Amino acid sequence: MASVVSPLEAEALEFIRGLIRIDSVNTGEAATIGDGETRAALFVKERLEEVGYETVLVEPRPGRASLIARLAGADPDAGALVAHAHLDVVPVEAENWSYPPFGAEIHDGMLYGRGAVDMKDFAGMLLAIARAFRREGVVPRRDLIFAFFADEEAGGVWGARWIVENRPELFAGATEALSEVGGFSLPLPDDRRAYLVATAEKGVTWATLTARGHAAHGSLPTADNAVVRVAQAVAAVGAHRFPVVRTATLERFLDLYARAGGDVDDLGFAASLLDAGTRTTASPTVLQAGGKTNVIPSSASARLDIRVLPGQDDALRAQLAELVGPDIEIAWGREVRAIESPVDARLVGILQEAVSAEDPGGTVVPYLLPASTDNKHLARLGIRGYGFVPLRVPADFDVFGQFHTADEHVPVEALHFGTRVTARILRDA
Numbered sequence: 512m513a514s515v516v517s518p519l520e521a522e523a524l525e526f527i528r529g530l531i532r533i534d535s536v537n538t539g540e541a542a543t544i545g546d547g548e549t550r551a552a553l554f555v556k557e558r559l560e561e562v563g564y565e566t567v568l569v570e571p572r573p574g575r576a577s578l579i580a581r582l583a584g585a586d587p588d589a590g591a592l593v594a595h596a597h598l599d600v601v602p603v604e605a606e607n608w609s610y611p612p613f614g615a616e617i618h619d620g621m622l623y624g625r626g627a628v629d630m631k632d633f634a635g636m637l638l639a640i641a642r643a644f645r646r647e648g649v650v651p652r653r654d655l656i657f658a659f660f661a662d663e664e665a666g667g668v669w670g671a672r673w674i675v676e677n678r679p680e681l682f683a684g685a686t687e688a689l690s691e692v693g694g695f696s697l698p699l700p701d702d703r704r705a706y707l708v709a710t711a712e713k714g715v716t717w718a719t720l721t722a723r724g725h726a727a728h729g730s731l732p733t734a735d736n737a738v739v740r741v742a743q744a745v746a747a748v749g750a751h752r753f754p755v756v757r758t759a760t761l762e763r764f765l766d767l768y769a770r771a772g773g774d775v776d777d778l779g780f781a782a783s784l785l786d787a788g789t790r791t792t793a794s795p796t797v798l799q800a801g802g803k804t805n806v807i808p809s810s811a812s813a814r815l816d817i818r819v820l821p822g823q824d825d826a827l828r829a830q831l832a833e834l835v836g837p838d839i840e841i842a843w844g845r846e847v848r849a850i851e852s853p854v855d856a857r858l859v860g861i862l863q864e865a866v867s868a869e870d871p872g873g874t875v876v877p878y879l880l881p882a883s884t885d886n887k888h889l890a891r892l893g894i895r896g897y898g899f900v901p902l903r904v905p906a907d908f909d910v911f912g913q914f915h916t917a918d919e920h921v922p923v924e925a926l927h928f929g930t931r932v933t934a935r936i937l938r939d940a
Contacts, residue, residue, distance in 0.1 A: 516927060519643050523930040524622075524923065527635030528615035529554060530598070531624035537599035539665035548661040549576035551598040555638055555659050562645040569678060575669035578659040579681045582644060582651065589653035590686025592858075592940050593894060594933075595885060596634035597663030597670065600626045607917040623920040628913045630691050632921060633900045634659055636930045640937055651938050656685055663885050671885035679892055687858055688889045689936070692880050693898035694929070695910035696873070697781050700772045703872035707781075708862055709880040709898030711760045711851040712887060713788070714819040717844030720744050720835055721812040729805040738800045741811040744835040745795045748815060751834055753791040753827075756820050760879045761789055763854040771874040780909040788879030791827050793817045818881055821849040850887055851879075852895040858940055862899055865935035869928060870903055901932040 516524075533554060535547030549570060555578045556566050570576040577598075581591070603612040603625050610616045610623040617623075626632070641657050643649070658681075662670035674681060696704035722744065724735035764785070768775060778785055793815045800811035819827050824846070832841060853859075854877045866873040886896025902910055902925040913919045 517931075519639055519934065520927040520930045522642070523636045523639035524926055526558070526638045527627075527632050527926060528622070528624075530631040530635055531615040531626050532613055534613050535599050536602050536625070537662060537664040538602055544572065544574045546574045548599050549574050552576035552578040552659060552661065555598075555634070558638060559641060559657070562642045564641065564645060567681060569674055571673045571677070572669050575661045577661045577670050577674060579674075580641065580657045582641065582655045582657070584651045584653035584655065586653050591654035591656050591682075591684045592937070593656045593658055593682060593685050593688040593889060594637050594937060595658035595660060595671075595688060595690045596630050596637055597660045597885060598631070598634060599661055599664050599670075600629065600631070601664050601915050604917065609918050612919075617923060620923055621920045622923050622926065623918060625919055627919045627921045628902075628910055629915065629919070630900065632902075632926055632929065633691065633933075636926070636933050639930065640934045643934070644938075649938060652940060654684065655937055656682060660885055667885050667888050671888040675888045675891055682889065682892055682894065685889075685892070685894050687852075687856070688886055688894050688896045689858075689899055689940075690886060690896065691884050691898050691900055692882065692911070692914075693878070694901040696903050697778070698906035699872075699874070701872070703771070703874070704870060704903065705768060705771055705773060705874050705876045706862075706866050706899075706901060707878045708859060708875055709884075710763075710854050710859070710877040711758065711788075711821055711879040712849060712883055712896070712898075713791075713879065713881050714821070714824065714847055714849035715883055716817050716819060716846040718793075718815045718817055718831065719812055719842040719844070720815065721810060721840040721842065722838065723810045723840070724807070726809040727807040729807055733807055736807055737809060737811040738807070740838065741798075741800065741813050744839045745798070745813045747834050748793050748795055748831070751793070753793070753830065755789045756791075756823060758821055758851065758879060759854055760851065760877050763877045767874060767876045771876070780912060784881065784911050785878060787818070787881035791817070791819050791823050792881070793831065819849055820879070821851040824848070847883065847887055850890045850896060852897060856895070858897060861936055861940050862897075864939070865932045866901065868935060869932050873903075899936075901929045902926070903928040
């Protein structure tokens with residue numbers, strides 16, 4: 512661990528705290544859009560332009576602003592790297608917090624605040640690094656596109672997705688992207704650490720199960736009661752475990768984690784995160800039926816939240832149809848396909864080199880993120896996404912467990928580490 516804080520690390524921490532203090536909560540509801548995301552984008556814009564960057568502010572809806580800037584690299588033939596973070600955060604229930612959620616207070620070496628890990632930490636790092644490169648005349652190997660997006664927490668509709676659909680020229684020449692969710696350390700034997708890099712993300716879709724029967728008085732039970740039949744279907748889905756699929760990401764994880772001395776049977780708090788990346792999941796979330804206790808309704812339905820492994824879309828549909836049976840109708844919602852980037856890309860090697868320079872025993876290990884990031888939107892432009900925000904944390908500190916929770920916090924020293932490692936990555940990538 513470094514004992515002396517460099518000017519770069521100090522500035523990154525200053526920016527992280529400044530961004531946390533901007534209330535940029537995204538409720539996902541149009542009626543409650545504030546101007547926090549735009550104020551955060553203007554915060555970034557002012558500081559980038561201060562050192563000579565040309566920036567592009569994109570605001571498709573009032574309050575929903577994103578900010579893009581580019582730094583030219585030494586190799587014009589190398590594809591550009593998009594380094595991106597989102598400026599919005601999820602809502603808070605302040606009464607459940609020990610410290611003000613937008614106070615960015617530091618207590619016992621921990622920085623508290625909404626966005627401390629999701630993901631104003633990386634936004635502040637990127638802003639400080641972009642400024643340092645410009646001030647010091649650092650020329651990275653390839654073009655760097657610094658992107659600070661709005662609206663990620665509501666699907667990127669007015670952020671990354673809108674820009675990809677309406678301003679794709681802002682990402683001209685880009686081939687890879689670096690952002691959340693990964694980079695945090697997990698303990699290995701002998702005080703060593705594994706650093707997860709998300710090389711793939713599950714796809715997302717919704718499905719509605721509907722059972723139909725005869726409406727009747729509640730005193731006259733029917734053999735085709737729609738409520739009973741949809742309940743049976745929901746119970747079957749809830750009890751089902753889809754099969755493990757050995758994706759390229761899983762294969763590489765098992766190989767590298769074992770070679771590093773890790774035990775897959777003892778993953779601790781990371782077990783549920785990593786297990787979710789081994790199989791497709793379907794979670795019943797909403798039930799709808801009837802309106803009166805004494806009326807058997809003619810239909811009943813249930814909605815499912817489904818996370819699909821790469822390449823498993825057709826298999827999912829067949830398995831779900833078999834699971835619920837032929838008498839249950841399945842209506843599919845909007846589909847966001849899974850993404851999977853090469854696990855042996857040069858960029859992954861650069862991540863390893865950067866980590867090794869700061870933590871010689873550290874091992875970068877690919878994993879499959881069971882959730883979604885803005886990398887899915889960039890993938891529509893052929894940009895391969897990786898999730899890696901480097902944070903060296905104590906063995907018992909669950910970084911993923913900080914996402915969307917009360918008292919979101921992160922060790923300040925982890926932020927210093929992340930700034931140093933990220934600077935190396937962006938310089939050499």
